Amino acid sequence: MSNRFYENPVIKWIEYRLPIFHFIDESVGSGYPTPKNLNYWWNFGSLAGIVLTIMIATGIVLAMNYTPHVDYAFESVERIMRDVNYGWLMRYIHMNGGSMFFIVVYIHMFRGLYYGSFKEPRELLWIIGVFIILTMMATAFMGYVLPWGQQSFWAATVITNLFSAIPLIGESIVTWLWGGFTVGNPTLNRFYAFHYLLPFVLFGLVFVHLWALHVHKSNNPVGVDIKGPQDTIPFHPYYTMKDLYGLGVFLIFFMFFVFFAPNFFGEPDNYIKANPLVTPTHIVPEWYFLPSYAILRAVPDMWIISAKLGGVIGMFGSTLILLLLPWLDRSPVRSARFRPIYKQFFWVFVVDCLILGWVGANTPDAVFHGVPFLWIGRVATVYYFAHFLVIIPLISILEKPKPLPDSISAAVTEGGGATEAAE
C-alpha cells in the first residue's frame, strides 16, 4: 500500500492503535512477496476461501427459514424452494456450493501433491490442511442430513452405524451420537447445531493455515525456495488480479450448475421424505465421498478384524495417511517437474482415485466385463495405500532427480539472466 494511504489521519489514528491495515497488506496486499512464477493451479486456495464465504452467506439465509424438526424439516425446505423470495436460488447455490467446495479443495490438494507443497518447511501447513478437509467432510455430511429426505436419513443411519464397529463401546457411542435408539429428532437437532458451528471452526482453521503459509510463503511450480527480491512480485495487484480472473471463470462453471442443472450432483430419492421403515434400494453417498465409500466396502474379514471394522479403519485411514506424507516422501526435491518417476506415479495415483470413485458409485455385486466391482475396489484400495506406504518412500530414495534451476527467476527468465539483472 502506498505511503499516502497511511498519511490519512483516520487511517493513522486506527493504525496506531490496531495495525490492521499493515496486517491486511502483509497478508494479501503489496506487502506480501509472492513467487513470480505461480500458475493457475495456485488459484484454487483462494477459490476455496471464496466458496467457504459463499456457503456461510447462503447458509445463514437458509437457516432463517429452516425448521430442524423431523415433522417439519422436509416441508420447510420445500417452502424455501417455493415460497421464500429467491429461496430456490439460495438453496441451489448452497447445495451445489458443497460440490464446488470439494472440487476446488481436491484440486488444491492434488496441486500440493504434484508440486511437493507438503515438504519441509511446510509440513504443518499441510497437516492443518488435512484437518480442514476432515472438518469439511463432517460439515458436508451433516448438512446433507438436514433436508430429511430418504438419502439424508439413510446416509445418517449408515454413517453413524460405522461407529458401532468400534469394539466394546461402539454401540454406546452410536446411541450417544443419536440421542435415541435410531436416527431421529434429537439427531437432526444436533446435526443442525454442528452444521452451523463447523463452518466457523473451518474459518479458524483456514486462518491458521494462512498464518503458516505466510511464514515461509507460497511454494511454486519449480519448487525451489525464494532466494531474493528478483524471485517475487507483490501479491497485490498481480495475484489479486489473477485470482479475480480465476474467480470469474470458476463462477461461470458454478452458476452453470446452479441455473441449468441444479440437481446434477444430487439423488432424486432425497425429494422423498425420510421413512425410517423403508430403505431405498440403492444407497449412494454424495460424489465426493465415493472413493471413501469404495474403500469402506472393499476390506474383507482379516485375522481378528471384522470386515466392518476393517472398512472403517481403511476409510478414515485413507485420509489420515496424508498426515504422514511429509515423512514418507524423503526426496528433497519438491516439484514433480524435476522428478521423472514420481511424476508418472502421481498420475497413476490420480487415476486410482478416480477408479475408486467409480467403484463407489456401483453396487459391490455388480460386474464390469466379467470382473466384480468388489475386486476392482480391492485392487484400487491396495494400490491407494501402497502409493503412500511403498511407492512414494521407494521412489524418493531410488529416483535420480533432474538438475534444479539456481532460482525461480533463473528458471522462468530467458537465459536465466534475471538474477544478475536484479542484482
Next chain:
Amino acid sequence: MTDTPMTNTVDTDDKTRRDFLLLSTLAVGAVGSGLAAWPFIDVMNPAADTLALSTTEVDLEPIEEGMSITVVWRGRPVFIRYRTAAEIKEAGAVSMDDLIDPEADKDRVQKPQWLIMVGICTHLGCIPLGQKSNDPKGEYGGWFCPCHGSHYDTSGRIRKGPAPKNLVVPTYRFLTDTTIRIG
C-alpha cells in the same frame, strides 16, 4: 537458592510441602474438570422422554401362519413372523459350523412359531427385505438386505454377506398367549 539465607532443612521441608500442594491441586483440578465435562457428554445421550417410549405391546391374534408384520419399537422396526412348520424345521436343522454367528434357533425364540427380532441389518443399519410375500428373501429363505447384500435365514441368522451378527432378538415377554410386550 545458594545465595538465599534459608537453611537446608527448611528448604527440604518447604519443597515437600510445595510438592504436596502442587500434586493435590492438580488432582482436584483434574477430577473437577472430569466432573464438569461429564454433563456436556451425557447431555447428548437419550433424554428421559425418549427413554420413556421404550416398551411396545403387540396383539398377535390377527397374524396368520406364514405371515409377517412390522411394528415400531423405540422408533425401530421389529419383525414379527408366525413361522410355518417347514421354516422352523429348516432353522433347527442347521449345523452350528455353517453359521457366521453361531446361535441355535431355540435360543432365539420363546415359542418356536413366533420369531421376534429387530428388523435392522447388523451391518450398517438398513432395513432388510422379506416381510412382504413378494419381497426377495435371500438365498436362505429369510431376509435379504439390499444395501450391501447380507442374507439372513428363517431364524434371522446371518448366513452370507458383510453383516457380522444375527438380527437382534429384543427383550420381550408374553403377557397372554397372544399378546407380547417388547422392551
